[in-house]
Amino acid sequence: MKRVLITGAAGFLGSHLCDKFIDNGYHVIGMDNLITGNLDNIEHLFKLKQFEFYHHDVSKFVHVPGELDYIVHFASPASPIDYLKIPIQTLKVGSLGTHNLLGLARAKSARIIVASTSEVYGDPDVHPQKEEYWGNVNSVGPRGVYDEAKRFQEAITMAYHTYHGLETRMVRIFNTYGPRMRLDDGRALPAFMSQALMGEDLTVFGDGSQTRSFCYVDDLVEGIYRLLLSDYALPVNIGNPSEITIKEFAEEIIKLTGTDNKVVYKDLPKDDPKQRCPDITKAKEILGWEPKVDRSEGLKRTYEYFKNKLGK
Numbered sequence: 001m002k003r004v005l006i007t008g009a010a011g012f013l014g015s016h017l018c019d020k021f022i023d024n025g026y027h028v029i030g031m032d033n034l035i036t037g038n039l040d041n042i043e044h045l046f047k048l049k050q051f052e053f054y055h056h057d058v059s060k061f062v063h064v065p066g067e068l069d070y071i072v073h074f075a076s077p078a079s080p081i082d083y084l085k086i087p088i089q090t091l092k093v094g095s096l097g098t099h100n101l102l103g104l105a106r107a108k109s110a111r112i113i114v115a116s117t118s119e120v121y122g123d124p125d126v127h128p129q130k131e132e133y134w135g136n137v138n139s140v141g142p143r144g145v146y147d148e149a150k151r152f153q154e155a156i157t158m159a160y161h162t163y164h165g166l167e168t169r170m171v172r173i174f175n176t177y178g179p180r181m182r183l184d185d186g187r188a189l190p191a192f193m194s195q196a197l198m199g200e201d202l203t204v205f206g207d208g209s210q211t212r213s214f215c216y217v218d219d220l221v222e223g224i225y226r227l228l229l230s231d232y233a234l235p236v237n238i239g240n241p242s243e244i245t246i247k248e249f250a251e252e253i254i255k256l257t258g259t260d261n262k263v264v265y266k267d268l269p270k271d272d273p274k275q276r277c278p279d280i281t282k283a284k285e286i287l288g289w290e291p292k293v294d295r296s297e298g299l300k301r302t303y304e305y306f307k308n309k310l311g312k
């Protein structure tokens with residue numbers, strides 16, 4: 001049985017990755033310090049003998065007994081609200097945490113995949129974003145703590161690959177949504193869905209003309225799995241290129257929930273990217289991957305989860 005360490009295992013994406021690897025016959029070692037995650041997301045796995053869990057902060061030395069075939073490094077706050085609240089931990093997990101896991105991968109001769117992000121492109125002036133675009137990031141702005149940590153993560157991962165010959169993979173993840181997102185993490189989808197369900201106005205920031213491209217979690221997880229098993233070491237965008245303005249996105253959620261809530265406009269946060277859409281040519285060519293779940297289907301599935309969570 002192959003053994004995989006998944007960091008950030010109790011988070012939104014980490015918990016779905018745990019399920020994916022369990023379903024594919026792996027022994028999964030989950031690790032998380034629960035700073036933004038929740039054990040509820042992986043509660044169903046604790047009864048399995050092929051799952052174990054370590055409550056640990058990966059910014060500190062990481063020890064895992066036994067062999068490891070793969071490391072899937074997803075630990076990091078991910079929503080702007082979260083990383084503004086805990087900026088130093090965000091910088092540490094992207095830098096020190098990644099360094100620890102690269103060291104562990106080397107010691108175990110394991111292959112490692114790290115979770116990068118479309119935020120490495122900053123507020124992009126190239127559209128859609130290709131992997132070759134170097135980005136437009138404000139290092140001292142509020143998002144700098146996250147963006148620069150992730151850029152450092154890519155740089156040190158590349159250095160371990162070229163200098164130590166470590167087997168490394170990097171996924172640049174674009175906005176992803178689905179069940180197990182935290183209701184109060186401040187991201188657009190949980191904010192809009194919980195507001196709609198609670199009979200509140202939906203808070204659109206700015207005039208809502210900024211765009212995002214939302215990928216359903218099952219599609220993302222499949223892309224990550226294929227990338228890990230591929231032999232491609234440079235960054236690969238994984239996301240759904242179907243682009244929408246945030247105002248239209250809020251309206252879609254109002255329609256889906258069948259409520260008569262209104263949209264209200266609030267100040268646009270500093271350095272909020274104006275447009276974001278992945279160019280997924282590489283993922284298609286190298287991994288034979290493209291998203292399968294369209295937004296109307298993905299939103300329906302997510303809505304069921306949020307309704308249950310809120311007891312509606």
Ligand code: NAD
Nearest residue numbers: 008010011012013033034035036037057058075076078176
């Ligand atoms: P999340 O907050 O739900 O999950 C992150 C998990 O990491 C949490 O369980 C948290 O407790 C854990 N964690 C944070 N710091 C840690 C530390 N020092 N030690 C151990 N555990 C720690 O967020 P998510 O949306 O699941 O994001 C997971 C990863 O994917 C992150 O690296 C994020 O940057 C990346 N990503 C996500 C998206 C997205 O749309 N969800 C987009 C781009 C990149």
Ligand code: UDP
Nearest residue numbers: 080186187188189191203204205210246272
């Ligand atoms: N947004 C919004 N209202 C909210 C939360 C977010 O209008 O209550 C906007 C946010 O300003 C951004 C977009 O929705 O333009 C996506 O935000 P999110 O935090 O989900 O992710 P980002 O892509 O900005 O990291």
